[in-house]
Amino acid sequence: MSASAIWVYLAASPLLGLTLTLLAYLAASAVHQRCGGHPLANPVLLAVATLVGLLWLTDTPYRTYFDGAQFVHFLLGPATVALAIPLHAQLPRLRRMALPLLLALVIGSLTAALSAVAIGALLGASRATLLSLAPKSVTTPIAMGIAERIGGLPSLTAVLVILTGVLGAILARYIYRALHIDDDAQRGFALGIAAHGIGTARAFQESEQMGAFAALAMGLNGLLTAVLLPLLLPLLLA
Amino acid sequence: MIGAITLLLVFQLVGEVIARGLALPVPGPVIGMALLFVALCVRGGPSTELRGTAQGMLQHLSLLFIPAGTGIMLHFQRMSDELLPLLVSLLVSTVVTIAVTALVLRFLADRSGKQERTP
Numbered sequence: 001m002s003a004s005a006i007w008v009y010l011a012a013s014p015l016l017g018l019t020l021t022l023l024a025y026l027a028a029s030a031v032h033q034r035c036g037g038h039p040l041a042n043p044v045l046l047a048v049a050t051l052v053g054l055l056w057l058t059d060t061p062y063r064t065y066f067d068g069a070q071f072v073h074f075l076l077g078p079a080t081v082a083l084a085i086p087l088h089a090q091l092p093r094l095r096r097m098a099l100p101l102l103l104a105l106v107i108g109s110l111t112a113a114l115s116a117v118a119i120g121a122l123l124g125a126s127r128a129t130l131l132s133l134a135p136k137s138v139t140t141p142i143a144m145g146i147a148e149r150i151g152g153l154p155s156l157t158a159v160l161v162i163l164t165g166v167l168g169a170i171l172a173r174y175i176y177r178a179l180h181i182d183d184d185a186q187r188g189f190a191l192g193i194a195a196h197g198i199g200t201a202r203a204f205q206e207s208e209q210m211g212a213f214a215a216l217a218m219g220l221n222g223l224l225t226a227v228l229l230p231l232l233l234p235l236l237l238a
Numbered sequence: 239m240i241g242a243i244t245l246l247l248v249f250q251l252v253g254e255v256i257a258r259g260l261a262l263p264v265p266g267p268v269i270g271m272a273l274l275f276v277a278l279c280v281r282g283g284p285s286t287e288l289r290g291t292a293q294g295m296l297q298h299l300s301l302l303f304i305p306a307g308t309g310i311m312l313h314f315q316r317m318s319d320e321l322l323p324l325l326v327s328l329l330v331s332t333v334v335t336i337a338v339t340a341l342v343l344r345f346l347a348d349r350s351g352k353q354e355r356t357p
Binding site: 022042043047048052056066073075076078084086087097104112116126129146155156160161162163165175187189193194195197198200219222226 | 243247263264265267268274275278279283284288291293297299301303304305306308309311312317320324328329331334338339341343347
């Protein structure tokens with residue numbers, strides 16, 4: 001079989017997209033570890049850059065790649081459900097902190113959406129971009145649902161969500177250092193509000209407790225933003 | 239492991255059915271998470287199998303964002319057209335959100351700590 005015939009087969013099968021996603025992730029994780037877990041060597045960022053480069057070089061459309069990668073993408077659903085388990089492990093602390101967490105959730109959630117839209121509008125972003133930007137701090141599956149509902153572009157939202165997550169995961173350490181925030185519950189919760197699952201993944205690398213509070217914040221922010229944004233945005237962008 | 243994955247999928251499925259059935263704006267997996275959380279509270283905790291599977295999955299949470307992230311290649315045009323508003327907005331908003339949320343939490347924790355000490 002000639003090389004081009006093999007390529008035709010591979011390009012049509014989900015095997016290649018799936019395998020490449022896993023390989024890119026393993027390579028990115030290895031680099032991340034080699035860098036001592038430095039937040040700048042973010043595994044999502046490295047893997048996405050590698051894959052975009054590869055797809056661009058081989059002239060492969062994103063759709064073709066996603067036919068294989070969707071099997072990984074699908075696991076976001078059960079992984080979201082699985083967040084209930086670390087959350088439950090923090091139950092005693094959750095009970096004690098319920099009121100402060102609720103207040104921080106509402107303020108943080110509104111800050112995330114409104115500041116993004118306000119800055120974007122001020123700098124002249126188009127309406128479609130603003131609507132795609134609004135749910136950027138919410139975890140991907142929820143954010144895409146919200147974008148669709150309010151009239152944004154779901155696939156652009158997915159990208160902005162991931163950029164936000166990567167930024168949050170990279171910057172959190174420096175923000176906490178500057179503000180002297182040293183409680184893992186506070187650090188985790190704030191990171192989960194601003195940077196959803198990628199922030200949560202980062203938080204789990206620091207400690208189990210930080211991860212659990214990030215997961216809690218991500219879940220609650222997803223719920224709250226999904227309810228608030230469709231009500232608030234029409235008033236703001238009228 | 240298969241039992242645990244099935245359980246997670248069942249909760250997601252129930253969440254999805256509730257979300258669509260009641261036309262809720264909240265996605266199914268989030269409702270599934272809330273339901274599993276309640277179930278764990280009632281039952282007193284996860285089985286060893288479920289805890290192990292969840293840990294394994296969440297350890298590699300980053301992996302699951304890669305396919306959607308690679309979708310950036312579909313939006314290069316719009317993103318380069320609106321690079322400045324997007325970049326500034328994402329950067330400033332993320333920093334401000336982390337800082338505001340953490341400061342609110344610390345302020346409330348300090349206050350309740352003081353109240354406990356001086357009743």
